[in-house]
Amino acid sequence: MPSSTYPPQKSLAPGLAPSSARIPPYFLNTDHRQRCLAQLRSKHDGLEKYIYLNGLKERDPNLFYEVLLGNMLEIIPILYTPTVGDACSRYSHIWRRPEGLYVSIENKGAIRQLLRTWPAGPASRIAVVTDGSRILGLGDLGANGLPISIGKLDLYIAGAGIKPSSTLPICLDLGTNTEKFLDDPLYIGVRRKRPGVEEMDAFMKEFMEAMKEVFPSLLVQFEDFSTDNAFRYLEMFRYQYRCFNDDIQGTGAVVLSGVLNAARLSSAASGKPLSEHKILFFGAGSAGVGVAKQLLSFFTLQGMSVEEAKSRIYTVDSKGLITSDRKGLQEHKKFFARTDYDGPPLTKLTDIIDYVKPTALLGLSTMRNAFTEEVVKLMASINARPIIFPLSNPVSLCEVDYHDAINWTNGSVIFASGSPYPAVEFEGKVYEPGQGNNMYIFPGIGMGAILSRARHITDAMVEQASIALSSSLTEEEETSDLVYPRLARIRDLSARIALAVIRAAQADNVDENSLLRNLSDLALLDYIKAKQWQPCSTHHANGSAKGSRL
Ligand SMILES: NC(=O)c1ccc[n+]([C@@H]2O[C@H](COP(=O)([O-])OP(=O)(O)OC[C@H]3O[C@@H](n4cnc5c(N)ncnc54)[C@H](O)[C@@H]3O)[C@@H](O)[C@H]2O)c1
Ligand SMILES: O=C(O)C[C@H](O)C(=O)O
Numbered sequence: 344m345p346s347s348t349y350p351p352q353k354s355l356a357p358g359l360a361p362s363s364a365r366i367p368p369y370f371l372n373t374d375h376r377q378r379c380l381a382q383l384r385s386k387h388d389g390l391e392k393y394i395y396l397n398g399l400k401e402r403d404p405n406l407f408y409e410v411l412l413g414n415m416l417e418i419i420p421i422l423y424t425p426t427v428g429d430a431c432s433r434y435s436h437i438w439r440r441p442e443g444l445y446v447s448i449e450n451k452g453a454i455r456q457l458l459r460t461w462p463a464g465p466a467s468r469i470a471v472v473t474d475g476s477r478i479l480g481l482g483d484l485g486a487n488g489l490p491i492s493i494g495k496l497d498l499y500i501a502g503a504g505i506k507p508s509s510t511l512p513i514c515l516d517l518g519t520n521t522e523k524f525l526d527d528p529l530y531i532g533v534r535r536k537r538p539g540v541e542e543m544d545a546f547m548k549e550f551m552e553a554m555k556e557v558f559p560s561l562l563v564q565f566e567d568f569s570t571d572n573a574f575r576y577l578e579m580f581r582y583q584y585r586c587f588n589d590d591i592q593g594t595g596a597v598v599l600s601g602v603l604n605a606a607r608l609s610s611a612a613s614g615k616p617l618s619e620h621k622i623l624f625f626g627a628g629s630a631g632v633g634v635a636k637q638l639l640s641f642f643t644l645q646g647m648s649v650e651e652a653k654s655r656i657y658t659v660d661s662k663g664l665i666t667s668d669r670k671g672l673q674e675h676k677k678f679f680a681r682t683d684y685d686g687p688p689l690t691k692l693t694d695i696i697d698y699v700k701p702t703a704l705l706g707l708s709t710m711r712n713a714f715t716e717e718v719v720k721l722m723a724s725i726n727a728r729p730i731i732f733p734l735s736n737p738v739s740l741c742e743v744d745y746h747d748a749i750n751w752t753n754g755s756v757i758f759a760s761g762s763p764y765p766a767v768e769f770e771g772k773v774y775e776p777g778q779g780n781n782m783y784i785f786p787g788i789g790m791g792a793i794l795s796r797a798r799h800i801t802d803a804m805v806e807q808a809s810i811a812l813s814s815s816l817t818e819e820e821e822t823s824d825l826v827y828p829r830l831a832r833i834r835d836l837s838a839r840i841a842l843a844v845i846r847a848a849q850a851d852n853v854d855e856n857s858l859l860r861n862l863s864d865l866a867l868l869d870y871i872k873a874k875q876w877q878p879c880s881t882h883h884a885n886g887s888a889k890g891s892r893l
């Protein structure tokens with residue numbers, strides 16, 4: 344068949360740069376996104392896929408984000424949990440090229456100058472900052488933590504529509520207490536143990552001051568700091584700078600949202616109102632306590648007293664049920680410590696469940712398979728529809744696998760995990776899990792804070808983000824018993840969450856973009872959506888230019 348008629352030739356226009364001749368003549372007749380997907384799928388190892396995708400992002404960001412946006416369910420688990428956990432663990436070995444900013448303890452005294460080297464300068468809008476001290480549930484990974492900041496920012500870009508050049512991934516390289524990294528000749532971080540409190544505080548204060556000076560419009564998201572420091576720096580900086588902690592506040596908001604929808608399903612079966620639910624937290628770190636605080640705040644908004652709300656919440660750590668008479672209790676565990684139990688220490692989870700009779704069991708413990716068959720069946724014996732959320736990341740640390748939870752409860756479980764699980768078929772019916780991960784929340788909080796130019800991230804902004812997420816299920820999602828919306832809708836969801844966040848910022852008078860106050864909700868939603876950046880790659884037949892915005 345003569346090439347003039349088939350395939351329809353989209354030849355390069357005359358006058359193109361000589362380098363265009365290196366592009367095969369019929370290349371533009373093909374969809375390069377499909378080629379990239381096929382290349383990705385030809386790799387059978389998660390880490391290889393991760394490396395491939397990050398190489399693609401470096402070569403052609405527009406193409407990379409188009410492929411990501413068109414295939415979220417397939418690609419997010421590679422760029423984010425669970426595979427990003429492997430990428431962090433092995434980062435010193437898989438390192439290819441600079442992908443973010445390292446601020447080292449050795450830069451102390453010169454942090455401003457270092458920050459000024461970031462190419463986007465004051466145009467930067469959102470930084471995700473980790474010190475690598477508690478990456479997912481994998482512990483202290485030191486300077487290997489950068490991929491978690493990169494993965495979160497990929498979700499800001501794909502999920503909220505923030506422009507890639509507005510994002511700034513940062514790893515604070517403060518040393519590591521993990522000996523094997525210090526002994527590894529390829530380790531990319533400073534070879535020292537982590538600093539003590541005084542040295543770290545001085546570093547963090549200089550860092551935050553310098554961030555504000557160099558990037559005046561920036562929102563800082565603290566990520567995966569070890570629990571003590573996560574609480575400490577949130578309290579220290581939250582009213583001084585535009586910042587929030589994803590593991591405490593983002594997780595609190597996403598889990599509250601899922602628990603509200605789960606409680607509705609569970610109550611439909613048991614007849615128990617929300618106020619009679621009892622929540623058992625297995626794990627009382629930054630995530631467990633962050634979620635407990637968010638639930639408490641919601642219960643009080645519903646009219647319960649703080650004491651009443653607190654009485655619905657039980658926390659467990661590695662030593663068992665947390666009671667106030669325990670010696671040497673860490674500061675963040677004190678508030679929810681039980682004062683109404685004075686028997687011998689309860690250490691076995693089944694004994695604790697027997698005593699508490701919870702309607703919901705939330706896992707934020709990093710203990711793989713801690714929700715055994717006995718535990719899950721016990722929950723099912725006291726609840727028509729037990730709420731079981733094993734939220735620890737990555738999958739290798741999840742408290743129970745979805746298919747086990749479905750099998751052991753004959754399908755009655757209401758389930759959400761931190762990392763993704765596939766649907767499960769049980770006795771001829773297909774069950775879909777939820778993913779209770781802060782990725783549903785932080786893109787919308789960030790977008791709302793940036794657009795409203797909020798001075799701080801207030802509690803109400805986080806709470807409204809949670810409520811907006813919980814009320815965004817479609818009819819189809821509700822009838823499918825989902826507790827979280829389908830991830831494919833994340834752009835629309837993030838816009839709706841951003842709207843709620845902006846309204847809360849306005850009500851709290853922390854917004855500096857007063858123009859948004861005059862817009863109706865509908866007009867504000869349109870405004871937010873119009874600000875969402877769209878990738879526009881040109882290397883395929885359907886490439887079309889769209890404006891890039893936020
Ligand atoms: N799904 C999400 O969106 C999300 C968000 C944040 C954190 N997480 C996950 O939550 C986990 C915990 O994070 P963190 O910052 O709170 O960490 P952390 O290390 O501070 O907290 C872990 C808690 O679990 C407790 N624990 C450990 N072993 C236990 C055992 N055998 N029995 C009972 N409790 C035990 C510890 O005492 C501690 O209270 C991590 O895996 C993290 O990835 C998930
Ligand atoms: O990173 C995630 O997947 C969620 C959360 O922030 C975590 O630390 O586990």
Ligand SMILES: [Mg+2]
Binds near residue numbers: 566589590
């Ligand atoms: Mg985290």
